[in-house]
Amino acid sequence: MRDALEFVNSKDIREHLRKLDYQFNSMELAWLVWQSRTVSFGEKMNTWMDMLEMSDYKIRNSRQEVVWDSMQEMISLYYYTVIQIRREFFEQRGDYVYMYRILRAGETDWENDFCNVYKDPEQCKDAAEKEINGKEDWKYQLRRQNMDNPEEYILLSYMGKDTLEYADKSPLSEEEDRILNQGFQNMWIYFPTPFHKGDIVKINDGHNSSKAFVLDRLCTDDASDYLHERGTMQDMYVRGYFVDEDGGVQQKTVCCYMDLEYEEQADDIYEPEERIEKVISMYLQGRVGLDFLLSIYRRILLKRDSDKVPLNQWFEKELLIEAGVEKRRFDW
DSSP states (O other): OOOGGGGOOOHHHHHHHHHHTOOOOHHHHHHHHHHOSSSOHHHHHHHHHHTTTSOOOOEEOTTOOEEESOHHHHHHHHHHHHHHHHHHHHHOOSSEEEEEEEEOTTOOSOBSTTOSOBSSHHHHHHHHHHHHTTOTTOEEEEEEEESSOTTOEEEEEEESTTOEEEEEEESOOHHHHHHHHSSGGGOOOOOOOSOOTTOEEEEBOSSOBOOOEEEEEETTTTOOHHHHHHOOGGGOEEEEEEEOTTSOEEEEEEEOGGGEEEOOOOSSOOSHHHHHHHHHHHHHTTSSOHHHHHHHHHHHHHHHHHHTSOHHHHSOHHHHHHHTOOOSSOOO
């Protein structure tokens, strides 16, 4: 069986669990395998098959109703359903069009975003694979869409050449919805993390890293019995303070905490938003008081607004330096 840590998306949480020598139970491992963004569907299924000798669990929803008597049964049906959706994409004929898009390694924006249209699914797949040219760290998605109803589609996501990552479909039958959306999503899992209140972090979902924010609370902080018993994946939240470009501060809740990573901080901080994040961090960590936070926040906004006055377009730089208004670094 593969090392369970390979299925942890966050590099910082992965390293923290490694240092703790954390031992996963079968439910934790099954959930980690499902949500992994770096492992193919086939590799996930191989790991799930290796887990058949491990403990089985019932899966309940937030109302404590049993939606699956057996996690292992749910996993088997999950595999079968994904394979059926893929088969339907290529074998079912009708009034459909086929499109693809490409995601380069390290990029966040998809290219050729379902622009080219094909009548044949194999032609569409061949065109996508020709464009990625065997690069295993690129991704591509194929989409089949009903010409008369854009809400009816099948989406297949691939990692590199012909390596299925996941499948999606709309609309889903009642049973397909139960299998794909009422299994792993009904789980609330506790994992230890290295993060603390006041850390400057981001949510990395594999494609689009969120804007950096200052951590206020994790759902795992003093988690209640309610979350342990009735929580779902939607409750695996993290709450923090986000700074807008205009200097406004908003508290937001985002998901999922297992995608949390530290924001890499430069030694020198120049952008007003970064300075505001830093002083909020210091306040939440208890290093400074509210008076310090508000005073520095006001100073940062005043400095930002004064920098918008285009003096260097009106006067010679030497005169501005001599007058003491031209500065290369932020003066606290």
